Amino acid sequence: MKRFGGLLGGKAGSSASKSLTALDEPHALQEALAAAALILNDEVEQAEAELAKGTSPFHKLGRATALFLQAALGFEKPIMEQAAARIAEAEESASEHQRRAIRDPSSAHQSKIYPVGAEYALCHAETQLMSAVVAVLNESLTESLKGFYKLRKAFGTLYEISEAERKYLAARGKGWTNSESSSGTSASTGAEDKASNDTKTSAESSGVLTPDTVGQEDDADLDFVDAEEAVPDQMTPGGYQGHLEPRDLANLKLEDADRKLQSGQPPSSQPSTNGGIAKTNGAVEDADSFDIRTVTSDPIDLFIHSGTCLCFGLLQLLLSMVPPAFAKLLSLFSFRGDRETGFRMLWSATKFKQNINGGFAGLITLGFHNGAIAFCDIITKDAMPITRLASLLREMRELYPKSRLWLLEEARMLGADHQLEKAVSVMSQGGPSPLKQVEALRTFEKALALMFLHRYEECAQTFIACVGMNNWSPGLYYYIAGACHVELYRVYQASDPVKAQESAAKADKYLHEVTSHTGKKRFMARQLPFDLFVNRKIAKWEQRAKTRNCSFVDAVGVSPIAEMSYFWSGFRRMNEEQLLQSIERLAWSEAQPQWQQQAEALDEQAILALLKATCLRFLGKLGDAKKTLEQGVLAHDAVVIKGCPHADNYTPPVAHYEMAVCLWDEAGGQDGDRGLLEQCSQELLKTERWEGFDLDARVGLKVATARQTLVKCGIGSV
Structure with missing residues (x-):
């Protein structure tokens, strides 16, 4: 069986830091969190200076986070290399302190909720997540694969911590549910075994997976895999030893984990078919409606809770938003995520805005809504909780008034509301960061x-x-x-x-x-x-x-600016006047001799039709938009379009996506005409099954979001 120590893996290395005692920990954590919070106020240099004064795993995690943020925002290779080195140092420190806590529990912090050393296990999981992101941003395929493997390991740790919290709260009738008993996890019931088997076999249909045994069978061939531990059979100890024995992580879905955390009930892999949005289990409260501070005021417990919600939520959110083409690679690791679960956990973490975990959760929640969800076309009515997001942004700006990141989020919200002039004005405020x-x-x-x-x-x-x-x-x-x-x-x-x-x-x-x-x-x-x-x-x-x-300039084809506006979701942000101006820019091409003589290449004609149809859709002219797509793109053989010299091959699959959006709008959205929604699903399926095409990842996010939305409506499947 694996335990926290096994999940962390590796060998203990030397450390310049002295092992923290139970008395040292709260002070070190408070000091590190106060310094790390400066990162969220654009005061990175001061944060670095304050964090450098300490050598605890919390301080090292803070310093790693400062560089990680710069690496993730800038994609600069020198910064990524520095971040990778600092993350590795923080990872080693967390691993070593966690082992020390397990070896001598009496000298470590004693939590009523979490196992001994859970705070260090969390730090280790956070470093693994950061390391995975940096690895994927790296130009090496090998490093990227190592990164995905670290995601698997981080998930195991995060799940164990979450399970410890769930069982503690359930035993006291508190938390997200009081419906599950506090019995141990060493033996599953027959119902749980059946649910595990059912969810495993329906992996592709459920849309939510975690590492499974398929991936584990191949682990032995990877040089970066932890060696298997030889654990002899032992009698169950009489007292608590600071470990948790997890459920079968290999066969557990991320969806399973979330629902068991909330209700203890086996998940259903079938979408709702009642014509409306699938409902969550009736016994379940929203994960973010419960406040852990009603149970404990221990600062280390609060750090563990907020950090787990941040990391677990982000992991699920990222995996849920992978475009279809990239999802094929992640399927090798049996990775898929659940967006709703991810957002629930992130919202829960935002209750702790004053610490780095809550601050990052707020930044991620705002960023994903304003930079991704807001520019998707097929979404539910509640996908953009505008009032709640605005309140979160206001609180973040009050807490961290110097940061330009919050100004950026405000500008994005204005852009999503078609107020682009105001967005530019906001982004011009405050001087350079x-x-x-x-x-x-x-x-x-x-x-x-x-x-x-x-x-x-x-x-x-x-x-x-x-x-x-x-x-x-x-x-x-x-x-x-x-x-x-x-x-x-x-x-x-x-x-x-x-x-x-x-x-x-x-x-x-x-x-x-x-x-x-x-x-x-x-x-x-x-x-x-x-x-x-x-x-x-x-x-x-x-x-x-x-x-x-x-x-050369006269040879340029259909408005490349309109084309870029499409791929950067610009038409969705434009008001009526700006959309009409886009149509005017597209009309320039049609007035040229090549078009007048019907000698323009077919792929160029298809680009113009696709872009014009999208503008018409946003103007509410759905009939004209559909007609333009049908006559200008879909009436032509995709092979012929692809055969043009230096062809733009994206128009047929993207036109099917645009047709799906037109049908969604025509149906009236999630509670609309079922027949039209079925047609919408069929058009979307054509895009999903298309071979790779130009900039498919930019459209893939919208396609993935659309499919998840339709499944929630009981239409189609993933």
Whole structure:
């Protein structure tokens, strides 16, 4: 059997830090949390200085978190390397202190709720999650696979901690439910065994999985796997030994874990078929409705609870939002997540806004809603809890007034409400952030908003400014800056030839800068999708210029700015005036000789039809949108579109997705016409089953969200 010590694995290394005693721990934790909170106020240097004064696992975790945030925001390889080293140091320290606590429980903190050493086990799990993210951001496939393996290990630890809390609360009739007994977990009931088997065999249909035995069979071939422990059969000790014996983690689903934490009832793998949203078990309260502070005021217990909710919630949320194409890789590790469970746990963690766990939970909750969910098309009515999010944002800004991250979230909320001008104004407040990664992110978001506002000159300038701020994707910055000047060239072509030629020169310059800034980075050993996309685009326009004997800028196809607006969810943020302006920019292409002579390439025609249909949909003209999709894209053989020179191959699968959205809107959403919702599901299925296509990951998130929404409505399955 595995225990906390087994889950942490590895060998104890030397440590410069003295083992904390039960009396030392609360002070060290309080000191580290106070310092780490400065990170959420953009005071990273001060946080680093304060955290460097201590050597406890809490201090080391805080220092690792400071660098991790910079690495995750900036994607800069030197920062990622530094973060990886610091995370490894924190991981070793947490592991060593956890082992010491197990060896000598009398000298460690004694919790009424959690096993001895749980606080260090949590620290270790947090380092594993951070390490996994950094590994995936690394350009090495091997490192990425190691990262996924660490996710598996972190899940086991987090589950054990959660189980300890659940059993303690259930025994006292408190917490999320009082319906489950506090009996031990060493023996499952027959019903539980059957539920485990049922959920395992219905893995693909349930949509929520954790590491299973398939992955474990292959572990022996991996050089980064923990060695199996040889644990002799022993008598059950008379007293509590500071360990938890988990349920069968290998065969347990993430959905199982959450529902057992809440109700103790076996999960159902079948979606609701009553025409409405599937209901949670009647005995279950929302996970975030219970406040652990009604049970304990122990600061270490509160740290464990908030940290577990943060990490477990984030893990489930991330896994639930993986695009279909990437999900195939994660299926090797039997990973899927549950979005609702993830958000419930994150909301629970936000009760502790004053500590780093609660602060990060707030940042993640706002970020995912404002940066992902808000720009999905097929979602339930309650998917965006606007009032609650606004309240959370207000509280975060009051607690951390210097941080530009909260200003960024406010701007995103304004953009989602079609108030792009106000969003730009908010992002211009407060001066530059002392954290360069935050400032680069804010500048990038401002540049996107300017693009959606059709303020092309300012947009181009802002994207060029991004080039000097970080090296995340200079090819993207140059590409959009060049595309802005393509639009300006077209705008001024008839009215101001001088300005038109100035913009043509800048467009030519910036677009030809793209290729020298792409192809160098890798994600899991593969070239970045956007790099492939823009390099193909530029090669396409070069060929068109030669074939048509025209300038490079005149050879550019359908509005690349409108195309970028689509892939960055810009049409959803535009108001009516801005959408009509987008349609006007698209109309420019149709007025050109090639179009008039019906000689334009079919893939270009399909791009225009797709983009125009999307604008029409957002204007509420669903009939016109569907007709445009059918006649402009879906009426053509996808093979023919794909056969065009340097073809844009994304239009057929994306058109099926857009048709699904039209049907969803036409049905009236989640409680609408069942026949139309079934048609919506069928159109979505066509996109899901399509082979890989340009920038499919950018559409994949929307597709994954749409499928989960439809399943909740009792339509289709995952």
